[in-house]
Amino acid sequence: MSNDRPGKVRMMQGNQACAEGAIAAGCRFFAGYPITPSSEIAENLSVMLPRLGGKFIQMEDEMAAMGAIIGAALTGQKSMTATSGPGFSLKQENIGYAGMAEVPCVIVNVMRGGPSTGMPTLPAQMDVQQARWGAHGDRGVIALTAKSAQETYEQTIRAFNLAEKFMTPVILLIDEITGHTTEKVIIPDASDIEIVHRKKPDEDPENYLPYRLTDECVPILAPFGTGYRYNVTGLCHNETGFPTNDSHDIQCLIERLTRKIEMYEDDIIRNNELMLEDAEIGVFAYGSVARTAQAVVRMCREEGIKVGLLEPKVLWPFPAKAVFAMAQKVRAIVVPELNLGQMAREVSLASECRVPVHKLGRVDGRPIPPQQLVEKIREVV
Amino acid sequence: MDRYDVRLSGSGGQGLILAGKILAEAAAIYDGRNAVQTQSYGPEARGGASKAEVVIKDGEIDYPKAMDLDLLLSLTQESCTKYSGDLKEDGIMIVDSEIVKYPPEGSFKLYAAPITSIAANKIGKIVVTNIVALGILSKIAGVVTEESMRKAILARVPKGTEEINMKAFDEGWKTGEELLAE
Amino acid sequence: MFDYLQYVRQENFPHIWCSGCGDGIVLKALIRSMDKLGLSQDETVMVSGIGCSSRTPGYVDINTLHTTHGRALAFATGVKIANPDLNVIVVTGDGDATAIGGNHFIHAARRNIDLTVLLYNNYIYGMTGGQCSPTTPRGAYASTAQHGNLEPPFNISGLAIAAGASFVARGDVYNVKKLETLIGKALQKKGFSLVEVVSPCPTAFGRRNRMARPVKMMEQLRDTVVSVEKWEKMTDEERKGKFRTGILKDIEKPEFTAEYAKLIEKMRPEE
Numbered sequence: 001m002s003n004d005r006p007g008k009v010r011m012m013q014g015n016q017a018c019a020e021g022a023i024a025a026g027c028r029f030f031a032g033y034p035i036t037p038s039s040e041i042a043e044n045l046s047v048m049l050p051r052l053g054g055k056f057i058q059m060e061d062e063m064a065a066m067g068a069i070i071g072a073a074l075t076g077q078k079s080m081t082a083t084s085g086p087g088f089s090l091k092q093e094n095i096g097y098a099g100m101a102e103v104p105c106v107i108v109n110v111m112r113g114g115p116s117t118g119m120p121t122l123p124a125q126m127d128v129q130q131a132r133w134g135a136h137g138d139r140g141v142i143a144l145t146a147k148s149a150q151e152t153y154e155q156t157i158r159a160f161n162l163a164e165k166f167m168t169p170v171i172l173l174i175d176e177i178t179g180h181t182t183e184k185v186i187i188p189d190a191s192d193i194e195i196v197h198r199k200k201p202d203e204d205p206e207n208y209l210p211y212r213l214t215d216e217c218v219p220i221l222a223p224f225g226t227g228y229r230y231n232v233t234g235l236c237h238n239e240t241g242f243p244t245n246d247s248h249d250i251q252c253l254i255e256r257l258t259r260k261i262e263m264y265e266d267d268i269i270r271n272n273e274l275m276l277e278d279a280e281i282g283v284f285a286y287g288s289v290a291r292t293a294q295a296v297v298r299m300c301r302e303e304g305i306k307v308g309l310l311e312p313k314v315l316w317p318f319p320a321k322a323v324f325a326m327a328q329k330v331r332a333i334v335v336p337e338l339n340l341g342q343m344a345r346e347v348s349l350a351s352e353c354r355v356p357v358h359k360l361g362r363v364d365g366r367p368i369p370p371q372q373l374v375e376k377i378r379e380v381v
Numbered sequence: 382m383d384r385y386d387v388r389l390s391g392s393g394g395q396g397l398i399l400a401g402k403i404l405a406e407a408a409a410i411y412d413g414r415n416a417v418q419t420q421s422y423g424p425e426a427r428g429g430a431s432k433a434e435v436v437i438k439d440g441e442i443d444y445p446k447a448m449d450l451d452l453l454l455s456l457t458q459e460s461c462t463k464y465s466g467d468l469k470e471d472g473i474m475i476v477d478s479e480i481v482k483y484p485p486e487g488s489f490k491l492y493a494a495p496i497t498s499i500a501a502n503k504i505g506k507i508v509v510t511n512i513v514a515l516g517i518l519s520k521i522a523g524v525v526t527e528e529s530m531r532k533a534i535l536a537r538v539p540k541g542t543e544e545i546n547m548k549a550f551d552e553g554w555k556t557g558e559e560l561l562a563e
Numbered sequence: 564m565f566d567y568l569q570y571v572r573q574e575n576f577p578h579i580w581c582s583g584c585g586d587g588i589v590l591k592a593l594i595r596s597m598d599k600l601g602l603s604q605d606e607t608v609m610v611s612g613i614g615c616s617s618r619t620p621g622y623v624d625i626n627t628l629h630t631t632h633g634r635a636l637a638f639a640t641g642v643k644i645a646n647p648d649l650n651v652i653v654v655t656g657d658g659d660a661t662a663i664g665g666n667h668f669i670h671a672a673r674r675n676i677d678l679t680v681l682l683y684n685n686y687i688y689g690m691t692g693g694q695c696s697p698t699t700p701r702g703a704y705a706s707t708a709q710h711g712n713l714e715p716p717f718n719i720s721g722l723a724i725a726a727g728a729s730f731v732a733r734g735d736v737y738n739v740k741k742l743e744t745l746i747g748k749a750l751q752k753k754g755f756s757l758v759e760v761v762s763p764c765p766t767a768f769g770r771r772n773r774m775a776r777p778v779k780m781m782e783q784l785r786d787t788v789v790s791v792e793k794w795e796k797m798t799d800e801e802r803k804g805k806f807r808t809g810i811l812k813d814i815e816k817p818e819f820t821a822e823y824a825k826l827i828e829k830m831r832p833e834e
Binding site: 028029031050051053055057059060061063064065066067068069070071072073074075076077079093094097224225226227229230231232233234235242243 | 572574575604605606608610620621624625626627628629630631633634636637638639640641642643644645646648649666667669670823826827830831832
């Protein structure tokens, strides 16, 4: 199943592309728990990892899987877990821990319908706000998305790169459609893939501070076992990594956890724009729904309605600047999504009331077909 | 070529998702076009109405699910009733003649053959029903080359079952020829 | 006199434990065991959850990981599998390991992964203020069992044995030399090894159960502990109100990371 041939075209489903991307990014540790519709990621990696000397383990529950990847990451491994809605809820506790302790790791959520057990086999995009605010406490969050198997491959690699660069858990949100759609993926030559590794300390152990305050705002955590003995905790801590109750230290820490993502927003955020230059109606769509939107832009243009698409590849940090720019150009924005307006809310905020923002929320476990979005746009026009 | 939308429907466990993957790979890998395969199934591993869809196109495929169907295969009455609404007026419907007793009325072309029985009696293994169906539909649809279908099947079926699957495909292809001649 | 300073983080003292708490005794016994076995401080990782016992890592100068409530074994499993060369010690408590972390506890034991678990059993949630735990005796008082605890307690060692641990021992903070020996054996064991350490909590448990004086709790330990050897010869009547300490199980069975190493070897493509 693994593949080392350069530029090879293969047919695979999004979930397999995710596994392939993880391997390409250097992931050598996966811990998971079975859950539809993400299980193929675990299944593929259970085959691939041991062949590469990597480790795969099916843990006893979702919390354990999240804990295990954090433990593995602290030994210097690139580690990942994959889940879906209910499991994502369970993982939040330790996702928050990884955010607080600044441990790089990747969490893939193949979104299905909720709330609760909801629709195990059917697609949704109902976890996009949970990805931002699911764990308690304030901190910056990076969450990526993908609309095809190819993008899932690429975004999985990027998720690892961002995690290593910013020392933070990175979430990849795809949905059941993307996870289970089999299509062509071009696997590039390994030498053409950009791979980022976390920084190593350049001072000796005596002078090492794991959470040293620097202008970069990103700590350098030495892998366990390399002679740098320090403490990692989910409690508020100071530069040493030990718990603190000092108000100044705590204020610094919590502000930095948000700032270290905010200050790099322009590096992190990526958008795809389609025919936005002269658009009168702007569509904001992400994940599998962006494919519907692409079709709709063309269909509407044929009808003479000038529609353009803003498709974020990164949901968090939210691409507020791009939305604001679009809001200054178009007459109205339409946000189709497989929830009842979770990102439409962000779009409204970011557009600062310049134009009306229309929601198109579908929550019956069915994708939004092009015709439904075309009708919505006609109605808006 | 514009989109060619195919839906393979039946009940869970009939191997239709595998059939969809084979059809998509035949088109995309071996015929060098684009193809996207998606699926929809219930929470259960067996039974229920299940479908696999394949969209074949020369250019980029945006919306991945089948929309206006060029071809519908139905191996159960339930799936035929549930999933036939999107079939184009000049589309193709292929059904298992012994199981789908009441195909919907319409101007589409209907081809009926005892697909499951062919697998069970002529090949001797009911599990190859999906491959028999692929033989029939690829002959009738003519959208994927025969050679590519054979390659795609051989690449996907378990080792040691190549011969019986080829036999199933041959039998399906032959049935397709007969249906076209009628 | 044994020099502890090499192993402790002096800057973090004084510790947070109350006077009369047994946790410091366990810490010292652990340090002496580590020293005796010559465990490298750089290559040893201590993982803990939440609670009084779980504050232990803060005082030991090794790689330390203070995690979320109940999840220490999950984190430790990740550390150990990712780098099997590291010695991984888990420090946890009765509430942390058998209530909120109960699932991780039985599965780590079942998996027989090479972790050494020191479980401080003080029959109570000390840090949060004396709520009853899965090992609070029936009838004992706790801040959430002010009319007396209605629930029967877990036998933690029995639970670990039933779940498949390859080494299970019970010690106590009164019989310190014995405790040190048990910890040493657990550290040497390749496989999931548990030392359940009975450690009194005068503040949260004793004060509610007519044992407010630490000395009284220690005396009670002295009077109720029986060695496994002696236990075998006692009648059921004599065993009443007592508990046994010593090695309760010590067997050889396949260890997870060793089995995984074999799998990787098997998968290695032929040159």
